Amino acid sequence: MTLAELLQLVALTLFAAAILLGLLRLVRGPATPDRLVAADTLTVIATALLAALAPRLGSALYLDVALVYGVLAFVGVVALARIIETGGVR
Amino acid sequence: MNLLGSLLLVVGALFCFLGALGLWRMPDVYNRIQAGTKAVTLGTLTTLLGVALIQPGWWPKLLAIGGLLLITNPIGSSVIARALLRAGVDPWHRPEADKRGTP
Amino acid sequence: MTPHSHSAAPTTATTLTALLVALLLWLLLTGSLDGQELFIGLLVAVVTVLLARRRSALFDGIIWSSQLPGAVLLYLGYFLRALVHANLDMARRILSPALPIRPALVQVRTELTSPLGRLLLANSITLTPGTLTVEVEDALLTIHWIDVPPDTDIDAATRAICADFERYLRGFVR
Known part of the structure; x- marks a missing residue:
């Protein structure tokens, strides 16, 4: 394995750890807004990972x-934020 | 080029990880948005730059992704924050007692 | 000060700008300068701009002049520096065990009048050290600031958060 390949593996591992942390926040909440923020961040991390x-x-x-x-x-995040804005948090 | 690009991938992934860590550590939802948006945006941009160094032929599409991300990501965060404020979620303030330094 | 209205028919310059942006995005996505690709791209761009006619008013905030490219580059340079600085700052806060933050909501006032200018300012603020734009209402921006110094009023907050960005932005947007 070359050094470049090793570095790429390290990067992928870090991405996996980041997604795990984000998922943890998504599961633990505690409220709907926290989950929404976690989901938003996760999608961007997933974009970078792709x-x-x-x-x-x-x-x-x-x-x-x-x-x-x-x-x-x-688009999804904006739609969900609209739902929160017009009521229905918690 | 390959090596430098891979190094940038690691840096980008590190920022994404820091963003996720901030998401976990921050005390309330507004601070979580802050940590999430900033670190992850820079992390993604660094990652895209790294990919562009590894595969120079892909730069136009990477630039398009980066540009769109740079516009949509902060708007998304602001929209969430505004929705929270209007829904009546108050931001967290450091409790006065905390200033003496809790264990 | 020029009045801005979303419902008015967009000017020719605005429509051309929207067309140019759509075409540029097409070029980046296809990554080819082939004649056929360009033709289809032009077709798609025209249809897109026609469909989004009412929204293209966003682009009339741009000030066209020979200084435009330079001003945009200066802004981008300043913005990227601020973005990197913001992240080192945020990393320090996240990693330090004491979590050194004093968050609160503050308001700042902007002199930018166009929707595009305010959009760019709000986005820039969101991506820079410790600040997150929560709401934009006319010239007033509500901002969540992660480390508010004691006794901050609207003028102090304006100076600290948006004065620098505004200076760079006013080089090319209203």
């Missing part, structure tokens, strides 16, 4: 997935 995986898996297709995923996640 981009980081692309060169490793050797396909630029993952970048398209990352792009569409990021934009859709944004």
Whole structure:
């Protein structure tokens, strides 16, 4: 294994740890807003992870997935925030 | 180039990890948004830069992802924060007693 | 001060700007300068701009001049520096065991008048050290500040949070 490959593995491990921490916040809450923030952060981390995986898996297709995923996640977050704004927290 | 790009991937992942750690450690939802948005945005941008160094041919799409992210991510955070404020969630203040230094 | 209205029909310059932005995004996404690709891209951009006509008023905040590219670059440079600084600052707070934060909501006043200018300012504030834009109401921005110095009023907060960004932004937006 080359040094570059080792570094990429370290990066992927860190991403996995970040997603675990985010999931922990998503599960523990304590309230709906905390979960929403956790979900928002998770989607962005997932976008970064998809981009980081692309060169490793050797396909630029993952970048398209990352792009569409990021934009859709944004729309979803805004929609959920609207629901909170018009009532129905907790 | 490959090595430098991989190094940037590690730095980006580290920032994402710090953001998630902030999400876990901060006392209330507004501070969690702050930690989440900033660190993760920079982490993602660094990651994209790293990928661009590893695969130079992909830069246009990476730039598009970065640009969209830079616009949508802070808007998303602001929208959540505004929704919380309007729904009546009060921000956390450091309790006065805390200043003496709790264990 | 120019009045801004979302319902008025967009000017030619605004429509052209929207078209240019849509086309640029298409170019980045396809990553090719092939004639056929360009033709389809132009078609898609025109349809998009027509569909989003009412929204393209966002772009009339731009001040067109020969200084525009330079001003944008200066702003981007300042912004990226602030972003990196914000993250080192945030990392320090997250990692230190005592969690050194004094959060509160503050208000600042902006002199930018266009929706685009205020959008860019709000986004910049969100991504820089310890501040998060919570609400934009006309010229007043409500901001969650993670480390508020004692006895901060609206003028002090304006100076500390948005004065620098505003200076750079006013080079190319109203």
